[in-house]
Amino acid sequence: MYNEVVVTKRDEVIDVLTIDEYIAKMKRTENMNEFDILMQAENLAKVIKSVTTYFNEYLTMETCDAEEIKLKHKMDKMAEKFKVHYPKSQDFLMTFYQQYRISIQKEVEKWLERDPYYFFYYSENDYSKLAREFCSEYKLKNGNLMENLSDIQVLFTEAKRCMTAEPLSTDLIHLDSGIVTWVLDTYRDYGVNLFNFAYEKAYSYNQHYIKYEAGGWHEESYYVNNYNHRYNSNPFELDRIYEDNKDRPYLQDKRGELEMLVMHEWLFDMAHDDDYWPEYVNMCVERRRVKKVQNINPLLPVCLPNRKYPPDVICNTEYTTLSRGKLDYPPQKDYIISINDIHAWENTESMETLIANMNNSIKENYPPELIELAAPLKTDLFDEEMFFTCCSLLEKKMRKYRGIKIAVVNGSGNHRTKPNSYISNIDDLIKLKVQFRERKIRIKFAIDFACLLKGKRSDYINSEILGVLTQMKNSIVCIHISNIKPLLMTSPKYIEAYDDRLTPFLQKFKYPRYDDFYLMLSKVFGDNQKRYIVPKNIENDFQLEELVDNLLRAGFVFCKGDNQI
Numbered sequence: 001m002y003n004e005v006v007v008t009k010r011d012e013v014i015d016v017l018t019i020d021e022y023i024a025k026m027k028r029t030e031n032m033n034e035f036d037i038l039m040q041a042e043n044l045a046k047v048i049k050s051v052t053t054y055f056n057e058y059l060t061m062e063t064c065d066a067e068e069i070k071l072k073h074k075m076d077k078m079a080e081k082f083k084v085h086y087p088k089s090q091d092f093l094m095t096f097y098q099q100y101r102i103s104i105q106k107e108v109e110k111w112l113e114r115d116p117y118y119f120f121y122y123s124e125n126d127y128s129k130l131a132r133e134f135c136s137e138y139k140l141k142n143g144n145l146m147e148n149l150s151d152i153q154v155l156f157t158e159a160k161r162c163m164t165a166e167p168l169s170t171d172l173i174h175l176d177s178g179i180v181t182w183v184l185d186t187y188r189d190y191g192v193n194l195f196n197f198a199y200e201k202a203y204s205y206n207q208h209y210i211k212y213e214a215g216g217w218h219e220e221s222y223y224v225n226n227y228n229h230r231y232n233s234n235p236f237e238l239d240r241i242y243e244d245n246k247d248r249p250y251l252q253d254k255r256g257e258l259e260m261l262v263m264h265e266w267l268f269d270m271a272h273d274d275d276y277w278p279e280y281v282n283m284c285v286e287r288r289r290v291k292k293v294q295n296i297n298p299l300l301p302v303c304l305p306n307r308k309y310p311p312d313v314i315c316n317t318e319y320t321t322l323s324r325g326k327l328d329y330p331p332q333k334d335y336i337i338s339i340n341d342i343h344a345w346e347n348t349e350s351m352e353t354l355i356a357n358m359n360n361s362i363k364e365n366y367p368p369e370l371i372e373l374a375a376p377l378k379t380d381l382f383d384e385e386m387f388f389t390c391c392s393l394l395e396k397k398m399r400k401y402r403g404i405k406i407a408v409v410n411g412s413g414n415h416r417t418k419p420n421s422y423i424s425n426i427d428d429l430i431k432l433k434v435q436f437r438e439r440k441i442r443i444k445f446a447i448d449f450a451c452l453l454k455g456k457r458s459d460y461i462n463s464e465i466l467g468v469l470t471q472m473k474n475s476i477v478c479i480h481i482s483n484i485k486p487l488l489m490t491s492p493k494y495i496e497a498y499d500d501r502l503t504p505f506l507q508k509f510k511y512p513r514y515d516d517f518y519l520m521l522s523k524v525f526g527d528n529q530k531r532y533i534v535p536k537n538i539e540n541d542f543q544l545e546e547l548v549d550n551l552l553r554a555g556f557v558f559c560k561g562d563n564q565i
Contacts, residue, residue: 018073019054026050078103086158092151100143107138108152108159118160119197120245122190127156160191167195174277175264176528178292179257186250194250198261199269201236206270222504223495225271229263230280230511236262256289272495272505275513278522278555286557294528297556302336302534310545313558317369319534325357327365336370336478336532337361344390345376346383351390355397367401370478370532372446375411377419387422391441407477408432409446413454426452426465433472446478449517450536466520473525478532481521483547489513518554530559 017025026032026046034043075094082090086105096104111134112118121127131153135145145152167187172180172195183194209227229235242255251258263280267273278296285295301315309315318335321328327337337358344354358371373394376382391408398404413424423429429445429452436443453465469476493513497503525531533551538544548558 017058019051022054022058023047023050085162086155089151089155089158092148092155096148100140102140104152105155105159108134108155109163111138112156112159112163117241117245119164119194119200120192120248120251121160122192122248127153127160130156164191164193164196167193171195171199172264174268174274174526175260176281176293176296178294179260182250182254182257182292183261190250192250194258194261198258199265201238201262202265202270205236205266210270220504221497222492222506223497224506224508225273226508227271228509229266229271229273230276230509235259236266238262253291256284257292260284260290260293271507272493273507273511275519275555276511278526279553282555282557295557295559296528297522297525298528298530298559299533299551299556300530300559302532304535304538304544307535307538307544308541310548313548314560317532322358322361325360327361331365331368335368336372336534337368338372338374340374342374342377344373345387346381347386348389348393351393355394358398362401367404369403369405370446371398371404371406372478373406373408375408375421375423377411378422379419382419382422384422388435388439388441391436391443392439395441395443405444405477407444407446409478409480410448410451412451421451424451426468430468430471433475436475444477445472445475446480446532447476448480448536449521450480450482453517466517466524469524473527474529476525476531478534479521480534480536481547481551482535482537483543483550484517486514486518486550486553487516514553516550516554518550518556522555 027034030046032043032046033039036043075097078097079090079094082093082105086093089105093103093105096102111130115121115130121130131149134156135149135152138145164187167183169180169184172183175183186192186194205227210223210225212223213221215221236259238255238259242251242258245251246255260281264277267277267280281293281296284290285293300317301309301313302317302319303309303315304319316333318331318333319338320331320335321338321340323340339354339358341350341354344350362368376387395406398406408423410423410429411421413420413428423432429447433445435441447469492504492506494502495505535544535547538547552558
């Protein structure tokens, strides 16, 4: 144990008490019970007398030294802190401070912070190397730090642990579950927080490349990013960092994942270019730069009659209609059955007939991937309870075909002369989703965006329709999209500055920004779930290619091979 600080009087060792300790000692001596109401006045008198005695008699120039008392109090606080943060080093730290008046743990922490790779340290070899370098270079007056090499090594181990907080899942919300698991497992197994490294690396580029330009009189101030992060083969100069640390077990074959962590922080928190994130992730997966990451917004293209996708889009699913009890044409590959028989929802007999027709069709061919049914119309004959009864019946009868999904598709709601669809707006969709859940009906949804949006502009779409769809995105298995013209934005993005005012944020390299349906749709989903896409109102192959290009730009990707959702 370290030597306790004492003061002397006539060769006698005295442990100087604080006023709190002095009063506590008096209470024990007097057997005072401060909770005895009857003794309240007497107890108050005793405490006042103790305070007076402490300052007038106990603390005198003969019995104590003010600097020594101050030192004792400081070391008592240090001991409490070390007991929590440096339990293995507390005796060494106290003895070292008493001898040299140096808080050596602070010097060790500064040494670690100056090391660009300290985030990755975890092994005994790491800390042994650090301790030797520190002891050989640190100048200690009237002492040789190498004599304390083993204690310094233990101190480095504990300092690294104190400086490494546990990563929070809330900081990783846009990342693939594979990377989140990797980050959390690395901390659990090695005590290394990879998120801390990613944040600090991105922040160093923020300090160097993102500048605040104050405007003059009647001129607007703005931020500008001078770093080109898009389509960069070695962003943030990570090649050298990875080369120096690639043999660490948690970093082996993880060059792409480490880059993705840094890019995540840069795009969302520093450069404010989160529109690029889905495209970046899909590009890394496509080029096999990452192994633990799946595509964002994967789409399964559905073939159209007399229409041809671009060569790099592989279509393995057909779209056929069941009419008069038979398919329009026999399928040649995986297929989706579209059913527009609105009378099937009127009663169970009609639904039984429809189910029998589907069974016959499946026997003649093979089971489809998806059965898509048009929602009923709000006619005088429509019965909502009958609709749910028919849904349960359909789900039960189709359960024998393993893997088949059933979805109901929304319809139009702006008719003046004929009935509207039962599902014609976003409120209808959300309400039906809740009712399905309450009745334990597992039928999914197909969204016809041409019917749902009804030509509304992007600001309305974003706030009133597409944003709400996020609540039910896991239930959406198919989307019908027409080729909507993209809108190129000319105004800058605004962010909240330090004074809570909205300030323009500019990109030196002038990345194109779009405020359109496709980007909003990408943000609505933003997951790894595969969904079928059925192009709608496509007049020629050129329009189909335009639609594909717009979706790719917005961060969607077209699946190749596996056609299961």
